[in-house]
Amino acid sequence: xxxxxxxSDHACLWCxxxxxxxxxxxxxxxxxxxxxxxxxxxxxxxNYKSKTFSCINKPLFEIELDHIILDELHLMLKITxxxxx
Numbered sequence: 269x270x271x272x273x274x275x276s277d278h279a280c281l282w283c284x285x286x287x288x289x290x291x292x293x294x295x296x297x298x299x300x301x302x303x304x305x306x307x308x309x310x311x312x313x314x315n316y317k318s319k320t321f322s323c324i325n326k327p328l329f330e331i332e333l334d335h336i337i338l339d340e341l342h343l344m345l346k347i348t349x350x351x352x353x
Contacts, residue, residue, distance in 0.1 A: 270325035278322040
């Protein structure tokens, strides 16, 4: 999808959270998946043009991000993170 590496400042494919705020579990579960933080295919294209939010290449596929399924590793990390709270 044209994103930089997982260690970049805004590596999340679904939201524009900064890497220093990824571990803040005080926010509600959907806080970063709605409103101004939510990423879409169109936002990825515009971020690529302006080289912002760690978008370094044009997205290879024209698919909305809500149609992308998390792989097993990230799904387990999400579940583990939720169990901690």
